[in-house]
Amino acid sequence: MKVLILLGSPRRGGNSETVAEAVKRGVEAVGGEVESVHLNDLQMRPCQACGGCSKTGRCILKDEMEPLYGKCDDADRIILVSPVYFYGLSAQAKIFGDRMQAQWARRYLCRERFRRGEGRRGYLVSTAATKGERLFESAILTTRYIFDAMEVEYAGEFLVRGVEEKKAVLQQEGVLDRAELFGREVGE
Numbered sequence: 001m002k003v004l005i006l007l008g009s010p011r012r013g014g015n016s017e018t019v020a021e022a023v024k025r026g027v028e029a030v031g032g033e034v035e036s037v038h039l040n041d042l043q044m045r046p047c048q049a050c051g052g053c054s055k056t057g058r059c060i061l062k063d064e065m066e067p068l069y070g071k072c073d074d075a076d077r078i079i080l081v082s083p084v085y086f087y088g089l090s091a092q093a094k095i096f097g098d099r100m101q102a103q104w105a106r107r108y109l110c111r112e113r114f115r116r117g118e119g120r121r122g123y124l125v126s127t128a129a130t131k132g133e134r135l136f137e138s139a140i141l142t143t144r145y146i147f148d149a150m151e152v153e154y155a156g157e158f159l160v161r162g163v164e165e166k167k168a169v170l171q172q173e174g175v176l177d178r179a180e181l182f183g184r185e186v187g188e
């Protein structure tokens with residue numbers, strides 16, 4: 001099982017990455033093969049809405065997003081990891097998602113179906129400082145549609161509220177154990 005973890009926070013070693021590391025341990029414990037990518041390290045431009053992908057299903061921008069299309073196609077499971085920024089995904093995660101417009105065009109305009117029926121699944125891991133009931137609604141909805149464009153079934157999320165400072169998640173008892181368990185479920 002190939003699992004791709006896309007880290008959307010610019011803060012290295014922060015809450016979402018700490019949770020993602022625990023998820024990774026869980027995936028690996030059940031034999032999954034994990035590759036992690038820090039989106040903030042990539043030089044990638046936002047979607048230019050040029051329509052260039054409409055006919056080909058391929059993005060015309062040539063930058064460090066390019067290899068990610070192939071990595072996403074290869075993965076059996078994709079985990080998008082993002083802190084909540086202004087009630088949505090981080091800019092890094094959103095740029096990744098918007099660039100998946102090329103996959104949306106591939107699927108819905110070019111009618112090129114991809115690994116249909118192979119049960120590819122996608123997940124969201126997210127952390128946020130506050131605790132409101134609707135805190136993750138926007139991030140979940142956006143992530144669902146990003147995965148839909150990629151012909152990946154949205155299969156669930158692991159969310160942590162009330163973590164603001166860099167390592168705050170370490171103070172919440174049991175969170176990393178639960179994240180590891182979540183990783184096991186993803187990897188099985």
Ligand SMILES: Cc1cc2nc3c(=O)[nH]c(=O)nc-3n(C[C@H](O)[C@H](O)[C@H](O)COP(=O)(O)O)c2cc1C
Binds near residue numbers: 009016164
């Ligand atoms: C630009 C910015 C916007 C944020 N917006 C929100 C928000 O709308 N709601 C919230 O609860 N936390 C918000 N936060 C806090 C982060 O979501 C929280 O600290 C998270 O755990 C950070 O994860 P990280 O350590 O992986 O970067 C924001 C933080 C930043 C830097």
